[in-house]
Amino acid sequence: MDIGTFKKELDILEIGKELGLKIEKNGACLCPFHKDKKPSLMFSREKQIVTCFSGNCSAGTMDVIDLVQKFYSWELPKTLEWLKPYANVVETPKTTPVKTSMNYEALFKKLQPKLKQSSNARTYLESRHLDYKLLEAAFNKGKDYNSLKHCVIFPLKNKDGNIVSLYGRSIASTGNYKHFYTKNRQGLYPKYPPATTKKLIITESIIDAATLQQHFTLPRDTAILTAYGTNGITPQHTEAVSQLEHLQEIILWLDGDDAGKKATEKYGKEFAKQYPKLQISKVPTLDGEDINSLLDSHTSEIVTQFFEKRIQVISTKQPQKDYTLNIETHKTIYQDEHLNIQVLGKLDTKNLGALRVTLVVKSKHNPNQIPVRNTLDLYHGDRIEKFVRTCAEKLETGTSFIRKALNTLTEGLENHRLQQVEIAQEQQDEKPTLRELTNQEKQAALLLLKDKNLTKILTQKLQNTGIVGEEKKALFLFTILLSHQMHHTLHAMVQGTSGSGKSHLIKKVADCMFNQQKIKRFTRVSEKSFYNYGSYDLQHCGIILEDYDGLAEEAQLAWRELQSNGQLSSSVSLKNEMTGEIKSGEKWVYGPIASLVATTKFRLYEDNQSRVFTIAIDESEAQTEKVLEYMASKASKGITEQQEQQAIREIQNLVSLLKPYAVQNNYRLHLPKTTQQRRRLTQMLHDFIEQITLLHQYNRQRISADTQEPQTLITELEDLELAVDLMFESIVLKTDELDGILRQFYENLKEYITKKAKKIGKSLSETDFIQREIRQEFRISKTQLFRYFTELQELEYITKTHTGSRNTFSYKIGYWDNIEKLRTEIRDYLYKQIQAFKKNT
Structure with a gap:
């Protein structure tokens, strides 16, 4: 490039500013080549020269190269080298690449x-x-x-x-x-914009960019990029912009001086030409100010105010319409000089081959005329023409005006309907994005997963989420719901009276799952809703039913099949859209699913209960005191919502790093023969042991027969011990004749009768009681107590003794079982097997 062409690439005012000269709006400034009190140095952008008009200065008239050369007292080669970055000179690369040993990364860290x-x-x-x-x-x-x-x-x-x-x-x-x-x-400052950028702000200087980072809250998917002066948008900048596939708007936020305004206009036109589909905006900064200098006399709010007042660089004003069309969901109004047309009702977005509407046409010139009302298809030409003539006759208006109005209305409704269809399709196709873990979060989660005390840590974190006194059950339910990510899924049912905390427990456990889009929570399920899901909508989902009691019989059937079979199949009638022929077909909904449900029922249909682990909420007075103490701490802000959310986030981070693996379990545990549904429960026990192994996958041995095959985790005896410990209450409930809620009541009743017998000096078999006495002692409702007594009488645990005055029934305990002995026998039975495994290894 010759010197003449080189000069054309430079702006003498911009170079003057880069030299530190304070140039006024009229182009005058203090001359740096002599002692100057009044501005005598004049810049001319048109001629690209600068002249000192002082008689005490010998500088005279200079072009841009002369100015820099004289300012620094440099030779011409050094001057040209200094000016190259401001001229956007792209040199032809030499055959021998320039090698540099400078490590700017290390140098910057050293100087920080x-x-x-x-x-x-x-x-x-x-x-x-x-x-x-x-x-x-x-x-x-x-x-x-x-x-x-x-x-x-x-x-x-x-x-x-x-x-x-x-x-x-x-x-x-x-x-x-x-x-x-x-x-x-x-390179670019502050960095190359992320690929997700939708709005890009370009500033004139690095200081301005840093100011925005600290004093302005960037809208979502908005990035900042710095130009190196008004002529400093380089090929690197344009390449970075071209890589942004989701970009919607480029915002030029340059200085408010003449150079900044001209650069805004120049680059605005270039960007508009290069990216015609993008919106090119500019932020109108105050005259003579830049982003940073605004803060000299204003607060940070001024930055936001200027950003919101940005305008388009190139005006795209459309010619003013001679009509108005206001489209709403159930009513559309078209108005022009002659007519007022109302469209009543909602547009049909399913059948795009027709545009059937109800019209009310009024004349503006004859407001007393009765409106013309009709329902017709705007795509039916003959009927439209007939309707035009009818309107013209009744409203005394020319047919050309009516025909034009209907045509304009049709186009508007057509475009609106297509937009609605596209929006609906985009919403349907839109896939939710998962939260990305930072490197720090990943490292912290990995450390916890590799910790030998993972179970204790996880139990403590579950407690920190707001689960009080039920930490072991919470870990049990957490492991079950976590199985929705794995090959074999599990299910659990939580029993408890109304207000005992069932829903709170399963809700907190569900909150700890990482992909909340895969956790579906229902308070009600209609009879056929499970059959109407898409084929893969429920695959590897965790389903939470907050009230299982409300499920209809057909919904329970679908629920059982999803739990045990992992899929639903139904024979349905299908219509061929091309021929209209109706034939029988099959509809499939695939699992598997994991589930947690809550219920207040004592006993459920055996098929429903046999597929799930059952646990009962602790409703003792001691547990109640723990809950009340936690509530008091939360009310006094000793425990905050932020602390609970932080604990949930940390558990979610752990879950995100757990992956499905095949598990090899070389140990076989037997359940007591008294256990109900022994076959199914044994399989569930082994599946739960597998989940325990998967939870500890970062501490378990992995084997693989072939490098191409996925790895297999090896179950250890620790997994068996932990699984038995967590499952123990559920195994006891499967063995016990009484369900969890009823067992708690019965044990409290036995304890009360024992104390009463000692107090009145009678034997246990002679001590009777009435319902009112027990109702008042345990502070439970009449209906609830009646259910307890009815169930215990049917099972012959209590019997009526006699009828007192006013038909008051007296009862006594007819069967004194020993639940603690049963629990001990089951525990010993299982742990003896584990001890035998330990001896043989």
């Missing part, structure tokens, strides 16, 4: 601590309204690096986020030039 140590640097940043603690910046005193002396340094990064160049803003009191770059400048 110097920023905190330099009071001058901190003071400068404070004067520019920047908090050095929030900046990715450094400072060079000149001892560690020869270039960029006494500069606050900002990193320029490549696509990979690596530092490849440095920018220095001099804070020295001497010297006119304040902006420096390292040789062969490359």
Whole structure:
């Protein structure tokens, strides 16, 4: 490139500013070549020259090269080298690549601590309204690096986020030039915009970009990019913009001086030409101000106010319409000079081959005329023509006006309907995005998963989510619901009276799952709703039923099949859209699913109960006191909602790192013969042991017969011990004749009768009681007590003794079982097997 062409690429006012000259709006400034009190140096953008009109100065008239050469007293080659970055010169690469040993990444990290140590640097940043603690910046005193002396340094990064160049803003009191770059400048500040960027803000300087980062809350999917001056949008900038597939708007936020305004207009036109589908906007900064200088006399709110007032660079005003069309869901109004047309009802978005509407047509010239009302298809030409003539006759209006109005209305409704269809399709196709873990969160979660005390840690974190006194049951339910991610899924049912905390327990456990889109929570399920899901809508989902009692019989059938079979199949009538022929077909809904349900019922249909682990809520007085104490702590802000959410987030992070594996269990556990549904429960026990192994997958041995095959986890004896410990209450309930709620009541009743017998001096078999006595002692409702007594009488645990006055029935305990003995026998039975395994290994 020759010198003449080189000059054309430069703006003499911009270069003057880069030299530190304070140029006024009329182009005048103090001359740096002599002692000047009144501005005598005049810049001309049109002629691209600068002239000193003082008789005491010999500078005379200079072009841009002469100005820089004289300002620094440089030779021509050095002057041209300095000007290259501002001319956007792209040199032809040489055959021999230039090698550099400079590691800017290491240099920047070395200089970063110097920023905190330099009071001058901190003071400068404070004067520019920047908090050095929030900046990715450094400072060079000149001892560690020869270039960029006494500069606050900002990193320029490549696509990979690596530092490849440095920018220095001099804070020295001497010297006119304040902006420096390292040789062969490359990279962008603050970084290359993310691929998800929808709005891109381009600033004129790095200081302005840093100001926005600290004093402006960026809208979602908005990024900042810095241009290096008004002529500083380089090929790297344009390449970065071209890579943004989701970009919707480019916002030019340059300085409010003449150079900034002209650069905004120049680049606005270039971007509009290159990206015609994008919105190109500009932020109208105050005259002579930039983003940073606005904060000298205003608060940070001024930045937001200016951003919201941005306008399009190139006006795209449409010709004014001679009609108005207001389309709403159930009523559309069209108005022009002659007619007022109302469309009543909702548009049919299913059948796009017809546009059937109900019209009310009124004349504006004859308001007393009775409106014409009709229902017709706007795509039916003959009927439309007949309707036009009818309207013209009754409203005394020309047919051309009516025909034009109906045509305009049809086009508007047509476009609106197509937009609604597209929006509905986009919403249907839109897939929710999962939260991405930071590297710090991943490392913390991995450390916990590799910890030998994972179970204790997880139990404590579950307690921190707001689960009080039921931590072991919570871990049991957590492991069951976690199985929705794995190959073999599990199911659990939580029994308890109304208000005992069933829904709270399963809700908190469900909140701890990472992919909440896969956790479906229902309070009601209609009879056939499970059959109407898409084929894979429920696959590997965790389903929460907060009230199992409300499920209809047909819904329970579908629920059982999903639990045990992992899929639903139904024979349905299908219509051929092409021929209209109706034939029988099959509809499938695939699982598997994991589930947690809550119920207040004592006993359920055996097929429903046999497929699930059953646990009972602890309704003892001691548990109640724990819950009330936690409520008091939460009310006094000793425990906050933020602490609970933090615990939930940490557990979610753990769950996100757990993957499905095949599990090899070399140990076979037997359940007591007294256990109900022994075959099914044994399989459920082995599946639960598998889940325990998967939970500890980062601490378990992995084997693989072939490098191409997936790895298999090996179950250890610790998994058996933990599984038995967590499942124990459920196994007891499967063995016990009484269900969980009734067992708790019966044990409390036995304890009360024992105390009463001692108090009145009678034997246990002679001590009787009445319903009112028990109702008042245990503070339960009449209906609930009646259910307890009826169930216990049917099972012959209590019997009526006699009828007193006013038909009052007296009862006594007829069967004193020993649940503790049963529990001990089951526990010993299982742990003896585990001890035998230990001896044989």
